[in-house]
Amino acid sequence: MEQTGRTPDATPLRIVVGGALIRDGRVLAARRSAPAPVAGRWEFPGGKAEPGETEAQTLERELLEELGVRARALRRLPGAWTVRPGLELRFWAAELLAGEPSPLADHDELRWLGAAELDSVDWIEHDREVLPHVAELLAPADDAQAAG
Numbered sequence: 140m141e142q143t144g145r146t147p148d149a150t151p152l153r154i155v156v157g158g159a160l161i162r163d164g165r166v167l168a169a170r171r172s173a174p175a176p177v178a179g180r181w182e183f184p185g186g187k188a189e190p191g192e193t194e195a196q197t198l199e200r201e202l203l204e205e206l207g208v209r210a211r212a213l214r215r216l217p218g219a220w221t222v223r224p225g226l227e228l229r230f231w232a233a234e235l236l237a238g239e240p241s242p243l244a245d246h247d248e249l250r251w252l253g254a255a256e257l258d259s260v261d262w263i264e265h266d267r268e269v270l271p272h273v274a275e276l277l278a279p280a281d282d283a284q285a286a287g
């Protein structure tokens with residue numbers, strides 16, 4: 140689906156896609172190195188859609204540019220957040236097809252987090268709100284396995 144929407148005041152709506160990249164029951168978290176308001180906070184790697192791109196294409200391009208990996212966007216997660224007027228953040232689940240992620244651009248650290256570790260990093264607020272949906276994509280937490 141091409142992104143050509145507009146906000147109610149007719150500002151063109153640009154979409155940012157963040158990717159919950161899953162491998163072996165863990166999700167990749169990335170620590171932003173810039174800009175200042177979000178530097179040091181953790182997010183799902185991704186970026187802004189270019190004109191004519193689908194959300195899946197945006198995510199797959201951004202993951203290649205930022206992490207050097209080939210990935211496939213699987214499905215959109217529920218919810219949408221306004222980063223600032225005219226910029227709407229959405230999240231997708233994605234799977235790693237090839238390559239080992241490296242923080243090539245925008246990030247200075249990467250971590251694979253299991254379900255029990257999702258709270259262990261300082262997420263950007265919007266990202267924190269999507270964590271329950273991300274948790275559903277991961278292997279059960281160790282303590283849940285031990286309990287049952």
Ligand SMILES: Nc1nc2c([nH]c(=O)n2[C@H]2C[C@H](O)[C@@H](COP(=O)(O)OP(=O)(O)OP(=O)(O)O)O2)c(=O)[nH]1
Pocket residue numbers: 155156157158177182183184185186187188222228245263265266
């Ligand atoms: N990529 C990404 N951006 C997020 C997340 N959560 C969140 O609030 N944001 C915000 C931070 C930025 O203000 C904006 C996305 O900008 P970006 O810098 O990632 O976009 P981009 O790679 O296309 O960069 P550029 O065009 O500005 O150079 O959305 C997230 O999980 N992933």
